[in-house]
Amino acid sequence: MADNFFLDNPDLQFRLEQLELQxxxxxxxxxxxxAHEYAAAPRHYQDAIDNYRLLLEVLGELCATRVAxxxxxxxxxxxxxxxxxxxxxxxxxxxxxxxxxxGFMGIMLPWERGGMNLPESIYQMMVEIVSRADAGLMxxxxxQEIAAAINEYADExxxxxxxxxxxxxxxxxAMVLTEPDAGSDLGSVQMRATLDEASGKWTLNGVKRxxxxxxxxxxxxxxxxxxxxxxxxxLSLFLVERDETVRxxxxxxxxxxxxxxxxxxxxxxxxxxxxxxxxxxxxxxxMGMMNGARLGVAAQALGIAEAAYREAQxxxxxxxxxxxxxLQLPAVAxxxxxxxxxxxxxxxxxxxxxxxxxxxxxxxxxxxxxxxPDPALRQKQKSAANLADTLTPLxxxxxxxxxxxxCYLAMQVHGGVGYMREFNVERHFRDVRVTNIYEGTxxxxxxxxxxxxxxxxxxxxxxxxxxxxxGEELAGLHDQLVEATAQFKQATDALKAQSRxxxxxxxxxxxxxxxxxxxxxxxxxxxxxxxxxxxLARVYLAEHLPEIHSAWERLQRAEPPPLQALAEVL
Numbered sequence: 337m338a339d340n341f342f343l344d345n346p347d348l349q350f351r352l353e354q355l356e357l358q359x360x361x362x363x364x365x366x367x368x369x370x371a372h373e374y375a376a377a378p379r380h381y382q383d384a385i386d387n388y389r390l391l392l393e394v395l396g397e398l399c400a401t402r403v404a405x406x407x408x409x410x411x412x413x414x415x416x417x418x419x420x421x422x423x424x425x426x427x428x429x430x431x432x433x434x435x436x437x438x439g440f441m442g443i444m445l446p447w448e449r450g451g452m453n454l455p456e457s458i459y460q461m462m463v464e465i466v467s468r469a470d471a472g473l474m475x476x477x478x479x480q481e482i483a484a485a486i487n488e489y490a491d492e493x494x495x496x497x498x499x500x501x502x503x504x505x506x507x508x509x510a511m512v513l514t515e516p517d518a519g520s521d522l523g524s525v526q527m528r529a530t531l532d533e534a535s536g537k538w539t540l541n542g543v544k545r546x547x548x549x550x551x552x553x554x555x556x557x558x559x560x561x562x563x564x565x566x567x568x569x570x571l572s573l574f575l576v577e578r579d580e581t582v583r584x585x586x587x588x589x590x591x592x593x594x595x596x597x598x599x600x601x602x603x604x605x606x607x608x609x610x611x612x613x614x615x616x617x618x619x620x621x622x623m624g625m626m627n628g629a630r631l632g633v634a635a636q637a638l639g640i641a642e643a644a645y646r647e648a649q650x651x652x653x654x655x656x657x658x659x660x661x662x663l664q665l666p667a668v669a670x671x672x673x674x675x676x677x678x679x680x681x682x683x684x685x686x687x688x689x690x691x692x693x694x695x696x697x698x699x700x701x702x703x704x705x706x707x708x709p710d711p712a713l714r715q716k717q718k719s720a721a722n723l724a725d726t727l728t729p730l731x732x733x734x735x736x737x738x739x740x741x742x743c744y745l746a747m748q749v750h751g752g753v754g755y756m757r758e759f760n761v762e763r764h765f766r767d768v769r770v771t772n773i774y775e776g777t778x779x780x781x782x783x784x785x786x787x788x789x790x791x792x793x794x795x796x797x798x799x800x801x802x803x804x805x806x807g808e809e810l811a812g813l814h815d816q817l818v819e820a821t822a823q824f825k826q827a828t829d830a831l832k833a834q835s836r837x838x839x840x841x842x843x844x845x846x847x848x849x850x851x852x853x854x855x856x857x858x859x860x861x862x863x864x865x866x867x868x869x870x871x872l873a874r875v876y877l878a879e880h881l882p883e884i885h886s887a888w889e890r891l892q893r894a895e896p897p898p899l900q901a902l903a904e905v906l
């Protein structure tokens with residue numbers, strides 16, 4: 337096993353060097369003024385990048401040497417439930433302690449709250465590294481989005497009291513949204529939030545289900561605050577500091593990520609604090625948290641895929657069949673090449689999405705701090721929001737489906753032994769499966785993206801990439817992608833002209849065209865700096881351009897969806 341999960345990954349290091357975060361960092365660091373107040377704060381942009389690299393190196397070593405070697409043990413024992421309380425497996429407890437001692441809890445929080453003011457883009461690299469080591473531990477580490485949400489939406493008293501505790505690793509968080517009858521349809525949440533008019537205090541009553549890390553100390557809970565309401569407009573967000581009024585009814589017996597407890601919770605007259613404004617619970621705060629969580633799940637799927645690929649590559653180089661390592665067999669070599677190309681395309685897409693999310697956050701903060709926001713800033717914020725809102729569901733969709741494909745293929749490379757629990761690939765296969773289910777299924781990500789895609793939200797970005805200089809060597813690939821981009825735009829217009837039923841039925845075809853185009857262009861962009869990336873781009877496009885062309889042909893016809901078959905067949 338490697339000694340460092342950052343230093344042994346040239347592509348992750350390449351991604352760090354290619355990040356375009358100068359504007360983000362300068363705004364987050366307020367012109368680097370924090371350097372005068374905090375010893376670890378950067379003095380300039382290169383200093384910030386050097387700091388991020390050091391953090392990634394430290395985390396990479398911790399995950400490689402302390403977390404990964406015990407991941408199978410954490411999976412085997414899993415989280416335990418006894419007498420109404422959850423206990424992490426010893427390996428998980430030690431992983432959490434190691435992350436806490438190294439200062440990686442609350443790392444996204446601003447300097448003044450005890451954090452390290454990290455951009456989303458860097459944090460997602462960390463999520464990937466932790467996920468490669470232990471996907472179950474990642475769900476605990478990755479819920480730092482809870483602290484970020486408190487920092488963004490809660491009042492000053494709550495922030496001053498709780499956020500330093502997050503930074504010190506004294507508390508963990510949980511996002512408590514789902515109910516037995518409100519999974520994907522969060523607008524139908526029924527948990528009651530009741531306000532005592534005399535005291536001004538809120539209490540919660542109801543049941544929540546499928547809550548990742550539901551044993552956490554701090555819960556952000558979606559509940560119905562407006563009596564008589566029946567949709568998302570009646571929902572608000574509440575903060576709960578878990579006490580005896582919150583009963584853990586059980587933990588789920590899951591296929592994978594056993595180290596992570598998934599809880600069913602009952603709230604009975606539970607004291608709660610309103611976060612932000614009433615009625616903003618789902619449409620603003622909940623969606624904001626979910627978008628952060630979706631990017632995290634994309635990084636989790638990527639980390640698991642990276643681990644599975646490495647297991648497959650190592651096995652293929654060692655397993656002898658027909659007098660040679662199976663790596664030398666063209667059929668196996670093709671599988672491994674396709675896996676590698678998909679992984680690196682996904683990593684580039686996560687970084688690109690993270691960049692726009694980071695830009696959106698700093699633009700919004702700058703506008704909030706200004707009494708009269710600059711119109712140019714408002715336009716930049718609008719553009720960033722458009723791309724962040726488009727790319728986030730697409731990257732969650734693509735990365736989670738990619739992760740499942742890669743883990744499937746990794747097991748296939750292993751053959752029969754891959755099906756056995758003695759091999760890590762079996763665990764990766766189980767762990768990755770949830771990534772295209774939780775935080776919104778793949779189908780829901782397509783639904784979330786389709787309006788933006790039909791509105792040509794990606795056109796400007798794709799055209800910008802098409803207009804870059806690629807040189808003679810990459811001209812053929814560039815021309816293929818230009819043609820595919822034109823087909824994507826044609827397919828978009830063709831589908832947009834169809835009935836709502838047809839749009840919904842064929843939306844996944846359009847989403848597939850979008851993600852394969854994004855992956856292709858991002859790899860080709862990278863190929864301007866790396867000959868190796870050019871070869872990966874060739875592999876990627878050989879696999880996915882036929883799928884783009886096929887989807888284009890299907891959407892050009894856009895035949896009426898055969899929904900009558902529901903009654904006759906199903």
